[in-house]
Amino acid sequence: MKITETKLKDCFILEPHLFKDDRGYFFESFNQKQFNNLIGKSVTFVQDNESFSTKGVVRGLHFQTGYFAQAKLVRAVKGAVLDVAVDLRPKSPTFGKHISIELTEENKKQLFVPRGFAHGFAVLSKTAIFSYKCDNYYNKKSEAGIMFNDPTLNINWKLSNEEILVSEKDADLPTLKEYF
Template sequence: MQVIQTVMPDVFIFEPKVFGDDRGFFFESFNHKFFEEVIGKNVNFVQDNHSKSSKGVLRGLHYQLEPYAQGKLVRCIAGEVFDVAVDIRASSPSYGQWVGVNLSADNKRQLWIPEGFAHGFIVLSEVAEFVYKTTNYYHPESECGIIWDDKTININWPEVDKIVLSDKDRNQPAFSCIKKYL
């Protein structure tokens, strides 16, 4: 497995070594010991989530406040998405900055997004299935978000014919108004 450090501290891309032949392919998608060595801390994943979305669906930018903050190990198992992590740690030198990565069934990449980051993605293929592990359970009372097209963060989302948002995501607050993660 190859690990790529992104421009954002603590956010890593995990790119597996794929063994393929005329029968198909095999790869190790997760190794707990290796994962913890790379990120430098103990992690206990407690929940797996799976979504299916059509082209142009944008989900995010979501996060949960402490003590229910979630780290996420995300990947796309069908189709392709552009995945984004935004640093919302008020004490971080990269506060308010973002990193974006294309994740797809073809490249089999995974992105580690630690606690203290907002997360979102947009579907680039006709359909995409997106799965991720979380380090904490979903806690509705701690759920927060940022509007996807916030001018302060200025995410360079890939162009699609039409962006499709939930009512919740359409009405998220601006970055300047969010509840900060310390």
Template sequence: MKIKETPLKDCYIIEPTVFEDDRGYFYEKYNEKKFEEITGLNGHFVQDNISKSSYGVLRGVHLQKGEHAQAKLVSCLEGKVYDVAVDLREDSPTFGKWFGIELTLENKLQLYVPRGFGHGFSVLSETAVFAYKCDNFYNKESEGGVLWNDEDINVDWKLPLEDVVLSEKDAVLTKFSEHNF
């Protein structure tokens, strides 16, 4: 397992060690002990989520606030997504900045998104199955988010605007400038 830094403080790309031969491949998707040794971060996750989406679906930018904040370890199990993390920690040197990475079954990369970050992804393939491990349980009253097309953050979702498919909830999230994180 290799850990690569991103331009955002405390946000990491996880690259597994893959063993391939003529039968196929094997890799350890997650190992709490190795994760904690390599990153120095708490790798205890309590909830796994899976979503399946069609091309153009954009989910985000979501976050859990306060005592229900969640760190996430995300990956794509089928298809291709453009995954985005936004640093929403006001005391962070990278506050208001975003980082994006393509996640696919083929590249097997994962992104560690720490607590206090917003998170979202867009589906670039016909369909995609997306997985995320969370270190805290979901709490509806603590959910929040930033509008996907906020001009201050200016995320490039790698989709033509006419192809973007949003939920009603995501279409009305607040602007970054109006938010109290």
């Protein structure tokens, strides 16, 4: 597996080795020992989630607070998404900065989003199945978020305003400045 640290410290792109032949392909999507060695720390995932969405859906920017903060390992199982991570660690030199990467069923890339980051994605294909591993259990009372179209973050979601579909809950999230 190839690993690349992004411009946001502790946030990594992982690319598995793909074995193809005339029957199809095989790849190891996760190996706990190898993963921990690659990122240089021990992360144990305890919950797997999956979502199905249609083109234009933007989910995020979400995070869990306090004791229930979560690190995530995410990937597109089907289709294509633009995946976004925002550094919300106040003492980080990259606080308020974000990265975005296309995760597709073809490229098989994964993004590791550490605790202290907001996360979201936009569906670029007709439909997408999105999978993510979490290192802590979801807790409704600890959920929080930042508005996906926060002008300070200025994220290019690669969709027109007319294409974007967000939940009422996500449309009512605060901006980064309002949250902090």
